[in-house]
Amino acid sequence: MIEMPPLQFAQTNGIRTGYYEAGPISDRPPMVLCHGWPELAFSWRHQIKALSEAGIRVIAPDQRGYGATERPEPVEAYAIEQLTADLVGLLDHLKIDQAIFVGHDWGGFVVWQMPLRHPGRVAGVVGINTPHRDRAPIDxxxxxxxxxxxxxxxxxxxxxxxxxxxxxxxxxxxxxxxxxxxxxxxxxxxxxxxxxxxxxxxxxxxxxxxxxxxxxxxxxxxxxxxxxxxxxxxxxxxxxxxxxxxxxxxxxxRNMTRNWRRSEGLDHTVHVPSLMIMAENDAVLPPSAADGMEKLVPDLEKYLVRNSGHWTQQEQPEEVSAKLIEWRRRRFG
Incomplete structure (x- = not known):
């Protein structure tokens, strides 16, 4: 039997976003779980259950273009400015000032951009498999x-x-x-x-x-x-x-070149507590991709999940959930 909270909807940044929420509303800061490609909020089903049962408020949206969330037609509607603004809009809808953003795969790219573009809304960041890198020298x-x-x-x-x-x-x-x-x-x-x-x-x-x-x-x-x-x-x-x-x-x-062009001059330093969870056997985003992250993320902790490929939170759900809970409690109470 698959366990997921009820699907809810919010008007965020001009689109209707479908999301799932669990855990005590009084818990601060909540953790917003952002999926990658080709996935859904459902990819976080194990973490939604484990974190909420540990007393942590969790919110997992189907991101723009996926699942229960609207899919605008123009390609440029999926630029990084829109993807990060969607998450801000979700916080606004839920009347949340700050959150810890957790992202896997493409969701990781988005959550590492959150403290650069919306620093006042970000308490912390967790990247799963996806490292934070400086702006590439070319497209x-x-x-x-x-x-x-x-x-x-x-x-x-x-x-x-x-x-x-x-x-x-x-x-x-x-x-x-x-x-x-x-x-x-x-x-x-x-x-x-x-x-x-x-x-x-x-x-x-x-x-x-x-x-x-x-x-x-x-x-x-x-x-x-x-x-x-x-x-x-x-x-x-x-x-x-x-x-x-x-x-x-x-x-x-299809917005990667556009995102790169428009990020010129953006300070890529992350100034919030951060966790990088790496998967030992992910050949697309290997642990070595996170080498040197400390230069851009001064308050960084790294954690290696062994015997896992790319789909880490689904391949090793108990270990990923346990690390998220431990880090959240240690750094944010």
Whole structure:
């Protein structure tokens, strides 16, 4: 039986946002849990339960373009200014002055931007897998293209013809069957990669980042990795994305160049207590990506979750929840 609080709605920053809330309203500061791609607030189901039972107020929105939240048509509606303003609007709706923002994957990029753009609303930040970095010296899409080639999924997402959108929209169940699995041990991943390219996601020595084509060719019968979702949990994601499609979330990537251009001159120093939770076996966002963060985040604690790939809060939910509770109590009472 899947446990989630009732779905609620708020008008935030010009859109209707769907969100879930649990725990005592008197608890301050609450923790706002921000998901990544391709995910939902549902990705935090384990933490919502554990944190609220520990007496911590938690709020988990379906972010702009996802799930129960509206999906504006213009690509520029998904720029970082809008994504951070959505979270401010949610605090305003709930009459909350400050919150601790917790983000995984793309949600991590957003929460690290919160203290830079809305410092008065942020008590603390937790990044899960996603590190905080200084502004890139050149357009990040140019960096991805140079390092990984034109087939790298983020580069493909820039295509205005939206071919990646069509592929994901027509292979919804395969997307979650392929993505939401534990990585293989490195030796096994190397042995199986030649037979089944998708089997090496998050584990193969040479990572294949052509995700649309990998999903299109995916055959779950040949995938040796262990699913991290039950069939019931997977169906929640499948039903949501069959209804909404993937374009809303992909539009976040289509603003990376715009975000980079408009961040020129922005001080990237984070001046609030921060926690960086890293996953040992995440090949897309490895622990090494967090090296040197202390220069930009002076009040930083790091924590490594072993035996976890990219979907850390779902792969190792008890450990992630326990660390969030321990850090929250120690730093904020």
């Amino acid at each position: 990040p899409i140019a960096i991805f293209r140079e390092r990984f080639g034109d087939m790298m999924y983020i580069v493909q997402f820039q295509d205005p013809a939206r071919e990646p959108d069509r592929i994901f929209n027509s292979h919804v169940e395969a997307t979650f069957d392929a993505f939401m699995r534990k990585p293989l041990p490195r030796a096994a991943a190397a042995a199986s990669a030649a037979e089944q390219p998708i089997a090496g996601i998050g584990a193969a020595p040479k990572l294949n980042l052509a995700f649309p084509q990998m999903v299109e060719a995916y055959d779950g019968r040949r995938d040796a990795r262990t699913p991290i979702l039950t069939e019931e949990e997977k169906q929640v994601f499948v039903d949501a994305f069959r209804r909404t499609g993937f374009t809303g979330g992909i539009n976040w990537y």
